[in-house]
Amino acid sequence: MSGSPFRLSGPGAIGYVGWGILVLAACLSLVVPFLLSPYVLHLIILVLLYAYLSQCWNIVGGYAGQLSLGHALFFGTGAYTSTLLFLHYSVTPWAGMLIGACCAATLGLAIGFLCFRYGLKGPYFALVTIAFAEMARLVALNVTVLGGASGLQIPLHEGAGAAVFQLSNLSAYYVIYGMTILSVLIVNAMRHNSIGYFLLAIREDELGAEAVGVNPRKYKLVSLVASAFLTALGGTFYAQYYLFLEPNSSLGIGVSITFAVNAIIGGRGTILGPILGSLLLTLSGEFTRSLVTYGGAGVHMMIFGAILMFTCIFLPEGMVPTIAKRLNPKRTC
Numbered sequence: 001m002s003g004s005p006f007r008l009s010g011p012g013a014i015g016y017v018g019w020g021i022l023v024l025a026a027c028l029s030l031v032v033p034f035l036l037s038p039y040v041l042h043l044i045i046l047v048l049l050y051a052y053l054s055q056c057w058n059i060v061g062g063y064a065g066q067l068s069l070g071h072a073l074f075f076g077t078g079a080y081t082s083t084l085l086f087l088h089y090s091v092t093p094w095a096g097m098l099i100g101a102c103c104a105a106t107l108g109l110a111i112g113f114l115c116f117r118y119g120l121k122g123p124y125f126a127l128v129t130i131a132f133a134e135m136a137r138l139v140a141l142n143v144t145v146l147g148g149a150s151g152l153q154i155p156l157h158e159g160a161g162a163a164v165f166q167l168s169n170l171s172a173y174y175v176i177y178g179m180t181i182l183s184v185l186i187v188n189a190m191r192h193n194s195i196g197y198f199l200l201a202i203r204e205d206e207l208g209a210e211a212v213g214v215n216p217r218k219y220k221l222v223s224l225v226a227s228a229f230l231t232a233l234g235g236t237f238y239a240q241y242y243l244f245l246e247p248n249s250s251l252g253i254g255v256s257i258t259f260a261v262n263a264i265i266g267g268r269g270t271i272l273g274p275i276l277g278s279l280l281l282t283l284s285g286e287f288t289r290s291l292v293t294y295g296g297a298g299v300h301m302m303i304f305g306a307i308l309m310f311t312c313i314f315l316p317e318g319m320v321p322t323i324a325k326r327l328n329p330k331r332t333c
Contacts, residue, residue, distance in 0.1 A: 021272075026181065033173050041169045045241070047282045048176045049234060054262035054274035055183040056230040061260055062268030063187075063196060064223040065203030066121065069256045070111075070129025071231055073136050074104040076251035078232025079239040080140065083152055097236040101229045107132075108228030112221040121206075130253060137251035151246030154239060172241050179237065180275075183230060187271055190226075199223055203269070231259075265311045267318025276319050281307065 033041055053075065060066050081103050082096030091099070111132055115125050140146045190196045198219045201209035206216050239245050249255070258281075266277025281304070288303045315322045 029177060033170055038169055041173060043283065043286055045169060045173050045176055046286065047279050048173075048180045049237065049241075050258065050262055050282050051275045051278040052176065052180040052183050053231060053234045053259050054266070054278050055180070055187055055271075056227050056234065057259040058263045058268055058274050059187060059190070059227040059230070060220075060223040061227075062263055062270070062273070063190070063199040063203065064220050065199075065269075066220055066224065067123070067126045067260070068129045068224070068227075069126045069253065069260060070131070070133035071227070071259050072251050072253065072255035073129070073133040074108060074228040074231040075235040075238070075255055075259075076133075076136060076140065076247075077104040077107060078235030079245055079250050080146060080152075080235075081232075082236040083154060083239045083245055084145070086154065087152065093236055093240050097233055100236055101232040104232035104235075105225050105229040108225045109221065112224040116217045116220050130256070133251060133253065133256060137247045140247035140251055146247075147245065149247065151244055154243040154245070156243070172237075176237055176241075179233065184271055184275075186230070191271070195219060195222065200269070261308065265307065265315075265318060267320030267322075270318070270320040273318050273320045280319075 033044070036044070053071075057068065057071050061068055078097065078100035081100030082091075082093055085091035085096040085099060086093055111129065115121075115128055120128060141149050146152070190199075198209065198214045201212075201214055202216045202219060210216055235250065238250070262277035262281055263274040264277070265273075265281065266275065267273030284303055284307065311318070
């Protein structure tokens with residue numbers, strides 16, 4: 001059934017319906033921001049930011065099948081590197097973004113080499129990634145130059161490099177919008193490339209993939225490095241958008257879990273999955289946090305937990321694969 005127009009996931013791509021939705025959304029999203037209030041635009045920016053970051057996680061966690069719960073390390077590396085360069089050396093965030101991404105990619109290379117060299121995978125790989133991210137968080141908490149527990153305050157800047165991020169929600173929107181579209185194009189290109197097929201083969205049966213000539217260590221390492229590089233770009237955007245960094249919100253385990261859960265609920269190993277998961281969880285989270293004002297402290301975590309349980313019970317493969325099977329129950333791939 002690979003020619004079905006309703007195929008939203010599977011070995012081919014995201015399907016005709018998926019591409020139609022993306023193209024329509026892309027056209028509307030170029031105009032709609034001018035009609036929205038600043039708060040609504042802020043919510044859309046959050047959805048796009050987490051869709052981008054979850055898509056980055058999806059490269060290694062969805063396609064390669066390696067459960068990373070330490071992506072906050074790469075996110076924080078990008079955020080802190082670009083911020084320190086901006087504060088102390090007046091390096092434009094655009095350059096700092098790339099430098100931070102290269103630093104994160106180097107960390108990903110080192111961690112991946114250690115883990116994959118000794119065959120760590122599954123829960124063991126997840127624990128190692130958590131450990132590295134927690135070490136980075138503790139360093140940021142106790143090193144003065146990194147701001148310590150008080151964090152780093154980023155001043156407003158009139159230079160063109162920072163102004164694109166800082167001056168208005170509208171300019172920040174178009175930056176993260178472009179980054180999200182870029183992440184979709186990169187993942188889709190990878191999905192059509194031999195690398196994507198190798199990663200899927202490794203995810204489904206690593207020993208079988210190795211038996212037919214695929215080098216699992218090499219391609220898992222490539223996926224982790226690429227994911228780390230792209231995640232760090234999102235860290236710089238986060239820092240310049242919020243103008244404040246502190247260890248728990250940029251290096252805490254909750255950050256890593258958010259990236260992973262968005263992709264898993266939406267459907268990991270699919271392109272639309274991280275987008276739909278981020279839309280659902282970000283908007284529901286922001287809505288329920290508003291209940292704190294009315295005496296509903298902790299309600300957002302209860303709803304978050306309820307969504308997780310519902311997904312595990314009724315949508316174990318995620319939203320996109322389940323919808324795809326409902327639209328095309330005879331699909332075998």
